[in-house]
Amino acid sequence: MVRLIASVSALAVSLTLAAAPAQAEDSREILNTSYDIARELFAAVNPKFIDWWEAEQGETVSVKQSHGGSSTQARSIMQGLRADVVTFNQVTDVNVLAEAGLVADDWQAQYPNNASPYYSTTAFLVRKGNPKNIEGWDDLAADGVELVFPNPKTSGNGRYTYLAAWGYADRTFDGDEAQIEDFMKTFLGNVEVFDTGGRGATTTFVERGIGDVLITFESEVNNIRNEYGVDDYEVVVPPVSILAEFPVAVVEDYAERNGNLDLARGYLDYLYTVEAQRLLAGFNYRVNDQNVAAEFSDRFPQAELLRVEDIFGSWPQAMETHFSSGAKLDQLQRR
Structure with a gap:
């Protein structure tokens, strides 16, 4: 295990208490550390989990959130x-925690679907009328x-965008490397x-009005x-x-040190319940529960989703080849 730094300063995270009733002083509290754009999602999930846990276990608990870039969050935990x-x-941001001895080596086998209770893909947000006629990845390389x-250096979201573009190319x-x-x-x-x-990135595109296309999760x-505003923007799923x-x-x-091992496991178990799967789908995430997926099928256009492992x-390998210092991403950005 790597040596853990005793104090953490200048962490690039934001801590917010999940909306929940006031708790007794001796009630247990867990911390869920999550990616940057999941604030609203877990603000909705956490009160539902609290009710579910109380109904299942007869215990009142609370949940605290931390949000930031996925890789930044992993480093903060290691610190x-x-x-x-x-x-x-x-996946790689969990793997680094496993390598540090903080997460079990077999973490992906501990929950269904490779420990991924929901999934998504990369999509585009364009402005009203789609003035640049964006339909697919090739349009994103057009002049103007x-x-x-x-x-991609700091964000899992950004890495998915880069890898999706490479996979399309x-x-x-x-497979012609020069053309790719x-x-x-x-x-x-x-x-x-x-x-x-x-x-x-959302703030830059929406509030600052910069760019023709925002590329992020569907x-x-x-x-x-x-x-x-549904009338001000359009969604394009390539x-x-x-x-x-x-x-x-x-x-x-x-x-385990926090005395929350059972509570932490219960929190992740909850994400696979039908109630949580419906909530996740309501936030426009794709889910693996087939009945819930069928209920929300009109939200998710058919698309061929390439696996990172297959490409x-x-x-x-993807991290070493493309995102390490001096690798493909750095080479491609040299002027």
Whole structure:
């Protein structure tokens, strides 16, 4: 296990108490550390979990949230942020915690669907009337198209965008490396702003009015459109995109020390219940419960979702080849 730093300063996280009734002083509280754009989701999930736990166990508990870029959150936990559970948007950010001895090595086998209770894909948000006629990935590399999405160096969301674009190019150019890299150079050259996380990218596009296309999770683009005006924005789901899993795990080392191991496991169990699956689908996430998926099928256009493992071999290979210092991403961005 890596040596844990005793104090944590200048953490790039925001801590907010989940909406819940006032708790007794001796009631237990868990900390869920999550990705940047999940604030509203877990603000809705947590009160439902609290009610479910009380009905199941007869105990009143509370939940605290921490949000930030998925990789930033993982580093914060390794530096001492005593999270009981993680609900991330990228497998590698859980794997680094497993390598540090904070999460079980077999964490993906502990819950169904590779410990991903819900999933999504990468989609586009465009302004009213879709003035640049954006329909797929090739349109994002056209002249005069300005893109906004999170920085792949700091955001799992951004890495999915990069990998989805590469996967499309790999399919389109039949694996021709030179043509793939030419496409990616143009695509990355059209990025107007690289924010550190998904919520920052949303702010840049919606509130600052920068860019023609916001690229983020399908769930996020639909939630933005619903919040900021269905008549002002349009959602484009490309016919070929990436499977974005949302892995969850108990931070066993901390949860046990916090006296919350059973509560932490129960929290993740709850995400697989029919009630939680409906709630997740209501926030425009795709779910694996077939009955719930059928109820919400009109929200999710058919798309071919490419697996990272099928295109890049594995997540560790993708990280080493594309996102390590001096790797493909850095090479492609050199002017």
